[in-house]
Amino acid sequence: MSKKIRTRYAPSPTGNMHIGNLRTALYEYLIAKSLGGDFILRIEDTDQNRFCEGAVDLIYETLDKVGIRCDEGPKNPGKCGPYVQSERLGIYKEYAKKLVDLGKAYYCFCTEERLKDLKKENEFNGYDRHCRNLSEDEIRKNLEKKIPYVVRQKVPLEGETSFEDLVYGKITINNEEIEDQILLKADGYPTYNFANVVDDHLMGITHVVRGCEYLTSTPKYNLLYESFNWEKPLYIHLPLIMGKNKDGSTEKLSKRHGAVSFKDLTDLGYLPKAIVNYVALLGWCPEDNREIFSLKGLEESFSVKRIGKSPAIFDYEKLKWFNSEYIKLMSDEEFYYLAEPFIKEALVKRDYNFKKIASLLKGRISTFSEIKDKIDFLNKCLAYGKELFINKKSKNDLNNSLLVLKKACEMLEKLYDFSHESVYENLKKLAVDLNLKVNTVMWPIRISLSGLLATPGGCTDLLEILGKEEALKRIKEGIEKFSTANI
Secondary structure, X not given: OOOOOEEEEOOOOOXXXXXXXXXXXXXXXXXXXXXXOEEEEOEOOOOHHXXXXXXXXXXXXXXXHHOOOOOEEOOEOOOOOOOEHHHOXXXXXXXXXXXXXXXXXXXXXOOHHHHHXXXXXXXXXXXOOOOOOOOHHHHHHHHHXXXXXXXXXXXXXXXXXXXXXOOOEEEEEEHHHOOOOEEEOOOOOEOHHHHHHHHHHHOOOOEEEEEHHHHHHHHHHHHHHHHHOOOOOEEEEEOOEEEEOOOOOEEEOOHXXXXXXXXXXXXXXXXXXXXXXXXXXXXXXXXXXXXXXXXXXXXXXXXXXXXXXOOEEOOHHHHHHHHHHHHHOOOHHHHHHHHHHHHHHXXXXXXXXXXXXHHHHOOOOOOHHHHHHHHHHXXXXXXXXXXXXXXXOOOEOHHHHHHHHHHHHHHHHHOOOOOHHHHHHHHHHHHHHHOOOHHHHHHHHHHHHHXXXXXXXXXXXXXXXXXXXXXXXXHHHHHHHHHOOOO
């Protein structure tokens, strides 16, 4: 019987979830679910200096928003807990001592001052193994004196260590290039590398997924597995996610390229489903040419074999396209629910028909953050020049545009029913009376209402939203500009 697949996402609670971390969580989840396995959440809070209050809740909130459910974790523990590393300190101390007893690790009593001086003198910037061969008597005396110590890994001084990565193939590192890393710090907390190995083994993790920047660190992990005589997991290292600079060059994605965390993107109005869909394709290529995937669809289609080695470019325009496609698929009710907060934030006036505004925006935005710019003219008509009234397509010139504004103003002032249907029928009648096309009538009115060549919705939509009083005020201002030659 084959061993059940178990993957884990092990974030540090240090703030918002970066796109790279989200991709790691997603791939680990997809590997587990595509192979009928379990996905475990483990909180790696061994670096207490970087701990951020509320970050654990933020991790859960993010996973929940993207639809990733963990089979085991701090909130739904299984048989392998605790799932928070700060609650497992006794376990790490026990296994660190086992390594010392096996001769695979040693106590290091070097002071911080000595290590700082060593770093200044040593170009390699590595530890010089000063305490590696202390006698048992020296070690005993130091422990009796309660001299602070760390536990360091005793790396072989010769030979090489290799491992097979499922993406990058065989990786080999000469042991002489590997430092005697610290496993247990003086405060009793384990280092990231040591805690990972112990926890992954005890939790039965079969597949370890992480960024390719950890490729050269993996031999350290494997030497620890070999020291304990433990079975090694399979390794899957993911390609870098790059950002594009203004000059066309690329570098590792950072804040200089734009929003880089899940929360940053959702605050800008990107949909969790669209983000997940796009992030899934940053390094993974489906067998067919499909681009739109639900999370369930990803579970069914995902394969490690389709993960590439080449760096992935985070393209914000492509993400916008994904987001626009998901917006189009929304029901009107769902769209309004998500758009309403952005509409409220954008408008000074609160008695506009928000549902009407939302209906005009759907299909015209790529992200919800675009709403402000799309409807800002409702707060105040934008400044415009007379050239906007000239439109060859609708056969508008300055003369017939001014005529339309004057006649429309007279007609609208008398109008009692200012609904979309009523306004439209009366404007059609006005066009007939003036012997003009309907579009020729609509164009100058819309310009005077907005100051824009393109608006969400047409002339009659804007008249209905602005209401009789505000609409007439803006049309009269347009007429005034004509007469005072300010336009």
